Amino acid sequence: MESVKFEPKLFINRELSWLEFNKRVLEESEDESNPLLERLKFIAIFFTNLDEFFMIRVAGLKKQVEAGINKPSFDGLTPREQLKKISRKTRELLRQTEKDYNTLLGLLKSEGIRIYKYRELPKRLKRKADSYFEEFVFPILTPLAVDLTHPFPHLPSLSFNIIVEMLSRELRFGIIPVPKVLPRFVKLEEGSYVYLEDLIINNVQELFPQQRIREATTFRVTRDADIVIQEDEADDLLEEVEKGLRKRRFGKPVRLEISGGTELTLSYLKDELELLDEDIYPMKIPLNLSDLWKLYREIDRPDLKFPPHVPYYPPQFEVEVFSAVKSRDSVLFHPYESFDPVVELVEEAAEDPNVLAIKQTLYRVGRNSPIVEALSRAAQNGKEVTAVVELKARFDEESNIVWAKKLEEDGVHVVYGVPGLKTHAKLLMIVRKEENGIKRYVHLGTGNYNVETAKIYSDVSFLTADDTVGEDVSRIFNVITGYFHPPSLKKLYMSPINLKEKIVSLIREEAELGEEGRIVAKMNSLVDPEVISELYRASRKGVKIDLIVRGICCLRPGIKGVSENIRVISIVGKYLEHARIFYFRRGDRVFISSADWMPRNFHRRVEALVQIEDKKCKEKLKKILEIQLKDTAKARILQSDGTYVRYEKRDFNSQEYLERWVREFSL
Template sequence: MTQAIWEQGYTQNRELSWLQFNARVLAEAEDESVPLLERLKFLSIFTSNLDEFFMIRVGSLDDMAAVDKNHIDNKSGMTAREQLRRIYTAVEPLYERRDAAFSDVERRLRGESLCRLHISELDAAGQKYIKHYFKNVMAPVLSPQIVDSHHPFPHLEGKVLHIAALLAHKKNERLGLLPVPASLPALVFLPGQPGQYVPVEDILLEYADHVFEMYDVLEKTVFCVTRNADINPDDETFGAEEGDFRKRMEKLLRQRRRMAVVRVELNRPISDHFKEYFRTRFEVTDAQIFLSRRAPLKMAYAFSLGEHLPEKQRAALSDPPFTPQQPGMLPAGQSLLKAALKKDILLSYPYETMEPFLQMIREAAGDPHVVSIRITIYRLARKAKLVEYLCAAAENGKDVTVLIELRARFDEQNNIDWSERLEEAGCKIIYGFEDYKVHSKICLITRQDRAGLRYITQVGTGNYNEKTAAQYTDVSLITSNEHIGMDAGAFFNNMALGNLEGKYERLLVAPNSFKDHILALMDEQIAKGGEGYILLKFNSLTDIDVIEKLRQASCAGVRVEMIVRGICCLLPGVKGHTENVSVTSIVGRFLEHSRIFVFGRGADEKMYISSADLMTRNTERRVEIACPIDSQEVRARLHDILYAMQHDTVKARVLQPDGTYCKKPAVPDPVCAQALLMQQAISEAHQQSANPAPPAPGWKKFLHHLFGGED
């Protein structure tokens, strides 16, 4: 009888793997070598990551447990209910670690005169100010409610802080609820005491007895609920009579706010009697109620807290400032549109600035030779110059087509708003497909000049988001290759026609051709046996067919190196299966987001950049693009990035056969990949300002120069 894959020991559950990733984020908050304000930000990122995990992944499993109790995860053999139990067990110690890390960071910040104070710590002047603040600022906007036979339990929005109070009156108990108004600031700073503050929920908790003054307050706590947010637009059938896709998404966003509770968080221990109110009202078990003793339940304030320190002190507690540099392949002042007509150009974010790409769109908007601009959009910043330039192009008479994905998780409303703005300016708007999200990052500019039609195609690994381009690592290729341009044109035509079965000469396009080509490229390396080589950098691996092919490659003697930031359902180093596979994860100052695929070495090497991770949702249920890299100069630059990642000894964590991660051994000269890439970008920008000729790429040359060696 053939063993199931999960019984062979080389795969692991995706949810537990994701929790390991978030634990690596938490480890950055625990790391004393990380500047103090950055540690606080990592605590905030860990918290928001965990919120989204419960909203989406736990919410989805909760649905699965209800509708298909016998469904088995194909990488762990667990049912949905079994996965939920394992998740709850794994999450509880993460809360304890977060509390410990927060306590340490808070204690150290106090030494820097940035103090989160408890009400009991306030002196007489502070007590007086907070009392005045509560009476004159907070009390007028409060909406308290009791719950009894005449006052039904209200709907509580997810991730909104509330005060719950167990009340007694004439031997009768009831529940009191007090939402923290969204209009109030998260922190209340004390006048004349720079850096001293009290969280607004702590003030409300203290004054809950005054709010419910006609009752005896037996117990009270700050709490919030997390609701299932895994809405699926395809759960319902919408006919033409129900309006366009934009209206449909607005309806589903309203639905999200009322979905089932999957987690309750408390900020202090409470009696089992009080806890029963939460279990009953929200239909949760004790395993779904989590206690955060020290860390606040919401930590978005972490990103602005440093503004309350003097500039010099704030700088000492933060990462050294870094500004994205002029791209190494584009001399300052040179038009990217014109440069790309001569050679392929690579932009590497956030080390290099996104501005040349934006200026390329702006230039195209006013270029009389430009006939059309077509682009796919998945996520945009709240303020987007890209939209301004696309609107200007349409207003200048260009044919502008924007394929905008309205189902980009948690950016749905933002994309709805931008689609309306673009449509008003005269852009042609396409919303994609019923069953497939369009996640590809591609832009095609078509020019008509004396030489005929020319294509400038941009293909990237990340969104056209001006904010995250300074925070996420991504790469962007701009090329005038005719075959890639013709493929891009065919792609947009197919999207407009609703055709997912299009044929392409150079581009790999999911869901039709991407996965098959990736597997075929791996087969080519398998055929080489011990001479084969696969190097992959991406964010998550869950696709069972890709996992099995990588196992086959390892068994054939192919060396497989993977740099996987997040989920990795393939376990390396498992005897008889994955001895030749290594997996490294890097969590650092910037979010690793680029996808780079390399097959083979030397003259036989094939290299691609892609919008897709190797997850089933990307390979089979999304529209994704992978683009071949032909230019030797661009390849060298991509190898620079990969080389840095492979040799990182500071932030790199190595995945072990048991699913845990370990630091690399200490070395005399530690290497931090992201720091090296920043240094390289700065060095190239300086060389460029001194000498217009672009510097030769290559990590060996750069590292030799950096450490005083000879070429």
């Protein structure tokens, strides 16, 4: 087979591609077709995303630099070069965010919603604000002096603080943590809010009496949050993760955000936190704007939010759920279709006297999960229940520890996966005694067993009672809970065993068709350089390739002689595109998977890939891909230089269309 050289110029840097994704999120705050409060919410999402990016990705690069690692990534950039480009690109995005946020404040004002700075408050509201400060804020504030006897405090990651510069020799600085227990946006009356930090700064003299204050300004520290777990040395993985969580709050600083401040203040924080100039991000708008989520939820203005969508409940599940699954394979597309049938399957299994066992993987299930409750009830009802809990699901570790302990207390066999691997596969198996013997009922998904995110993440559920699929899932559970070895599977493919090998073989088989070949792949991220190289080879053979990649994409489309037959689009809109669906024309094959095409999914996680064989299920998934490829409203087209452009005529929103379409496409 003709090969493409593994040249750095053929690949987009992963971190810069991620920043381009967050830029697309920011663009949604600028899109006038979105309701006003939804635009504000996209600002919150942008900042939440950026926090996680610095805590994990930037922190990782900084550790490489400190370790003296100069080896470039497959796109040719060294860790040091990546950090410089990240700093430059982030500043560009923050400048745009400042404009966008100020624009939205003006639009909110015209709708009768105003977020005041303290100095802007009319006298009537100023009296209310002062009263609120005296009654609720002042009693819980803890001003911290910083001098010879009071060292610089060890501030937790993402904590929001005020630094006060004094004009005295005895005390030069003081720090006031902004309390999390109070609303960030203090409501003074309907539609009128003031920033909590402004209230504190305006009353800062009360906190440092008899001190001459030069300036008070807000700042925020981001720390390395990547927990390193030595699983091979840990006697108790749960205990080891708990230790890691405690360390995370005080990891090494990687970023300082500050709104103003004198040169002396800036220099002082830089030295205390041991940061470089490129790590410091001055802001002209309030810090910590991920808190806009809270404001979005509080303001009851349905006219300024997306119209609520009621997920369609497929009629085949209106009968007893086991009968529905047994009668035929089903594919559900959430959130357009309800996640309730999946929940009901577990809940009915918990109470059904014929159910003998339930096995399920749990990655991110959220709070107050009906699925976790059902598993507990099943164990209490005497069934064999096994939950494979992924303690290392990033930023969900604490939540997972809490309900893992609860499950164990209720009699569930809790397994913490395979050492060295994250269990990311979405698998549910129910073993039921029936007239003709044992029957397995299976759910395989692309998303988490989380009823809340199932309302806003687009994901696929596959429900089947196919005996061979059931046997494969049973084997996968056995290798997760027992001795990990390559299982003999007939219809499923598994990372880190053979999932990547299968993807590569499918692309190669399509390449053999030349111009008759066709690949459509939908996923969150495309990073793996070997898979990208295979796609380049297929493109050179004439295969037409369409990729729907929401986030990171390291493939460069449109390169003459390499990738001119490849188109990449990213859809960012009302729902978070999370499904993984793969179509190959040869053999008319359609697959769904929990795995993106990334090295971590192929090599460092337990993942599953399954072929969808039922004709109607296949047609449904193919139609979903077809609909999304027509999107012109929320789709952006990846250019060969790594940037994205929007369609000039934005007249088809695939997400809005799918809300209606699922009711028409009946299985």
